[in-house]
Amino acid sequence: MDEMRLGRTGLMVSRLGFGGIPIQRDTEEEAIAVVKRCLDLGITYIDTANGYTTSEERIGKAVSGRRSKVVIATKTGARTREDAEKHLALSLKRLQTEYIDIYQFHGVNNAKHLEAILEPNGLLAFAEEAKNAGKVRHIGITSHQMDIAKKAIATDKFETIMFPFNFVTDEAATELLPLARQHDVGFIAMKPLAGGMLDNANLCFKYLFQFPDVLPIPGIEKPQEIEEIVEILETSPGMTEAESAEVARMKQELGHRFCHRCDYCQPCTMNIPISTVMTSASFAKRMPEERFFTDMVARAMAAAANCADCGECEQRCPYHLPIRQMLDEQVEWFDAKRKEYLAKKGSL
Numbered sequence: 001m002d003e004m005r006l007g008r009t010g011l012m013v014s015r016l017g018f019g020g021i022p023i024q025r026d027t028e029e030e031a032i033a034v035v036k037r038c039l040d041l042g043i044t045y046i047d048t049a050n051g052y053t054t055s056e057e058r059i060g061k062a063v064s065g066r067r068s069k070v071v072i073a074t075k076t077g078a079r080t081r082e083d084a085e086k087h088l089a090l091s092l093k094r095l096q097t098e099y100i101d102i103y104q105f106h107g108v109n110n111a112k113h114l115e116a117i118l119e120p121n122g123l124l125a126f127a128e129e130a131k132n133a134g135k136v137r138h139i140g141i142t143s144h145q146m147d148i149a150k151k152a153i154a155t156d157k158f159e160t161i162m163f164p165f166n167f168v169t170d171e172a173a174t175e176l177l178p179l180a181r182q183h184d185v186g187f188i189a190m191k192p193l194a195g196g197m198l199d200n201a202n203l204c205f206k207y208l209f210q211f212p213d214v215l216p217i218p219g220i221e222k223p224q225e226i227e228e229i230v231e232i233l234e235t236s237p238g239m240t241e242a243e244s245a246e247v248a249r250m251k252q253e254l255g256h257r258f259c260h261r262c263d264y265c266q267p268c269t270m271n272i273p274i275s276t277v278m279t280s281a282s283f284a285k286r287m288p289e290e291r292f293f294t295d296m297v298a299r300a301m302a303a304a305a306n307c308a309d310c311g312e313c314e315q316r317c318p319y320h321l322p323i324r325q326m327l328d329e330q331v332e333w334f335d336a337k338r339k340e341y342l343a344k345k346g347s348l
């Protein structure tokens with residue numbers, strides 16, 4: 001597989017990385033098998049996080065014996081130095097390794113969190129000490145928030161940035177990537193398939209592979225998923241005119257009313273699972289009808305109908321979505337669909 005240089009880490013990594021969130025849904029055996037399949041296909045960049053329950057441990061088992069050939073990136077969401085110390089020790093143990101290649105501060109989405117990282121003797125100081133001790137080789141940061149990501153890059157304290165990037169959420173192309181290049185910060189694209197909301201892997205990856213210094217890390221649950229993406233990478237001549245037009249059409253259609261399922265809008269005053277409501281169309285595609293209209297989505301819709309209109313979620317959404325309006329629309333859409341479904345069922 002082709003390689004790319006990951007900013008000033010100087011690391012040469014495969015053109016495609018592995019995102020370690022979905023292997024939490026696998027059995028341990030399946031998870032280990034899927035990571036091994038990725039390694040066999042030539043993937044050398046593996047991303048995980050302290051917060052992804054079983055992910056680190058499963059990856060540790062899968063890369064055992066091949067550690068030196070793999071770049072392992074993990075993350076800590078710690079807000080205090082003490083917690084960061086505990087997280088790093090746990091990550092090293094679970095990953096069965098002496099060092100983390102890229103240690104990232106996870107989900108830094110507000111100024112306060114970034115300040116806590118940067119303050120003297122704070123979290124960054126801890127990571128730098130760990131680097132001097134050989135436990136960490138490079139320090140990175142992840143964010144969903146453009147202003148914070150820009151600030152972080154400008155400090156020149158982080159060697160990589162991870163940010164959402166796909167053809168719908170494409171602000172990174174013009175607003176962040178040029179700055180990352182200027183500071184020689186490695187760019188890692190999270191949510192290349194928009195957290196599962198875009199199901200056309202061909203378009204999603206052809207779009208991202210146009211950026212030779214961007215490393216996409218799709219979350220992978222099954223071997224077939226990574227096999228499909230590797231095939232796109234290795235056989236595709238690039239985007240055709242028709243595909244570019246399709247990307248533009250889809251982007252226009254989805255616009256800025258696209259929920260990224262990041263859940264930064266939580267906690268909701270009325271306990272509404274906002275992202276479930278917002279992305280119910282994707283569940284409609286995957287679930288049997290009976291379940292869709294009676295189970296989790298139906299409960300989420302019932303909760304959404306009780307929105308207290310407090311607006312707190314909208315202040316927290318990094319994408320500035322008009323959540324209340326979108327919830328109303330989703331509830332209306334669901335009710336209409338359910339009526340159709342019940343009518344169909346009654347006529348059977």
Ligand code: SF4
Pocket residue numbers: 267268269270271272274306307308309310311312313314323324327
């Ligand atoms: S506006 Fe509605 S959805 Fe948003 S936090 Fe308040 S109750 Fe929850």
Ligand code: SF4
Pocket residue numbers: 258259260261262263264265266274275278316317318319320321323
């Ligand atoms: S509404 Fe906004 S904050 Fe909430 S999950 Fe969607 S994109 Fe994230």
